[in-house]
Each structure stands twice: as C-alpha cells, then as structure tokens.
Amino acid sequence: MSRLLTYLACALGLGVLAWGCLTLARTRPLDPAFVRLSPAEIARLPLVVRMDPPLGSEHAALTYNAQPFRLNRHLGDDLNGIGGLNSDRGDPVHAAAQGRVVYAGTPGPGWGKMIILAHRLASPSGPQVVQTVYAHLEEILIQPGQIVTRGEKIGTVGTGGGQYLAHLHFEIRRGPYVNPSVGYADAPLNRLSPEVFLQQHRGAPATQLNPAPRP
Numbered sequence: 362m363s364r365l366l367t368y369l370a371c372a373l374g375l376g377v378l379a380w381g382c383l384t385l386a387r388t389r390p391l392d393p394a395f396v397r398l399s400p401a402e403i404a405r406l407p408l409v410v411r412m413d414p415p416l417g418s419e420h421a422a423l424t425y426n427a428q429p430f431r432l433n434r435h436l437g438d439d440l441n442g443i444g445g446l447n448s449d450r451g452d453p454v455h456a457a458a459q460g461r462v463v464y465a466g467t468p469g470p471g472w473g474k475m476i477i478l479a480h481r482l483a484s485p486s487g488p489q490v491v492q493t494v495y496a497h498l499e500e501i502l503i504q505p506g507q508i509v510t511r512g513e514k515i516g517t518v519g520t521g522g523g524q525y526l527a528h529l530h531f532e533i534r535r536g537p538y539v540n541p542s543v544g545y546a547d548a549p550l551n552r553l554s555p556e557v558f559l560q561q562h563r564g565a566p567a568t569q570l571n572p573a574p575r576p
C-alpha cells in the first residue's frame with residue numbers, strides 16, 4: 362500500500378513539474394531579443410535628426426510603393442525597384458536613420474530575414490522611441506547591438522526565402538517593445554505610415570550631422 366502511495370506521489374509530483382515547465386515555456390519570450398527596451402537603453406539610443414527612405418537613392422528615386430500602409434490590412438510599405446519583378450533582388454537596403462540594431466534574424470516563415478532598428482526622437486515630453494523594420498531580406502549585414510548611421514547599408518533586398526517577388530517590407534513602429542509581430546492586421550496596432558513619417562522627418566538639411574551617440 363505504501364509503495365502504491367509512493368508511486369501516486371511521484372506521478373503527482375511529475376505532473377506538477379510538467380505543468381510548471383509548460384507554463385514557463387508558454388510565458389517566456391520566444392527569444393531573448395523580444396523584450397522591452399529599458400529606460401537606460403532608451404537614453405543611449407542614437408538621436409534622430411532626419412530620416413531618409415531605405416531603398417533607392419536618399420530621395421527614394423528609382424523605387425515605388427507597391428502596397429502602401431493599410432492597403433489590404435498591410436502594416437507597412439512594400440518598396441520595389443522600378444524594374445519590377447526580381448530586378449531589385451540584392452539591392453542595398455539602407456538604415457532610414459541613425460539607430461541601434463535591436464533585432465536581426467529570421468523570426469518566422471512569413472518574414473524571412475528581418476532587421477529592427479530602434480531610434481530616439483527628441484520630444485518636449487521626453488524621449489520617444491520609434492523602430493524601423495526591414496523584412497524579407499536576402500542578406501543581413503549588421504549585428505544585434507550595433508549602432509548604424511543614416512544611409513548605411515544594413516542588408517539587401519530579398520524574396521523572403523523564395524516566397525515573394527523581391528521587395529522590401531518596411532515598417533515604422535512606435536514604442537519600446539521589440540517583437541517581430543505580424544505584417545497584416547485589422548487595426549494599425551503601434552504602426553505608423555512609413556511614407557508619411559519619413560516625409561515629416563526629412564526637415565533637417567542633408568548636410569546636418571547627427572550628434573555623437575552616448576556611450
């Protein structure tokens with residue numbers, strides 16, 4: 362009888378242990394990169410003076426927006442070279458502004474390779490964080506944690522591993538939460554229109570330099 366009780370206790374204990382592990386697995390972030398930036402990390406983000414389009418020339422010459430923000434529930438812009446089809450495959454993707462790489466990897470099959478940069482905007486109400494997202498890349502040319510400058514080549518245009526005709530899925534997100542998330546949704550979530558946002562932040566002269574990032 363006592364042996365039976367021991368077996369029961371063991372089974373119960375293992376069950377509780379398994380439940381605990383499953384709960385932990387469910388609540389833990391998918392990857393250490395998918396976190397909220399701390400106030401100290403936000404304070405160290407490079408300050409954005411101006412932004413430029415990430416594809417084509419710094420004025421977006423030789424590109425077009427094939428699927429603008431919110432069309433078909435889209436959460437970003439789909440930027441293409443004017444040659445169409447796969448003519449822009451391998452073209453350079455530039456950082457839209459000075460920022461820090463907070464994610465670089467392949468988050469899921471629909472995304473292909475993705476880079477997320479975090480930027481700090483000066484605001485009278487305190488620092489504001491925006492993130493720029495570059496997806497379906499052919500190559501990633503930077504490392505997480507690295508600081509990049511506006512216009513720096515950070516990757517190349519890809520097909521998301523052969524899922525699409527080559528294009529750059531480009532998003533601008535507000536807030537400090539780093540998460541690849543989704544590219545389509547009924548609500549805009551924390552996304553902003555990339556085209557409009559870039560136009561609003563191109564005011565500084567092309568020759569104006571960003572301040573040096575804090576250590």
Ligand SMILES: [Zn+2]
Nearest residue numbers: 438439530544
């Ligand atoms: Zn897209």
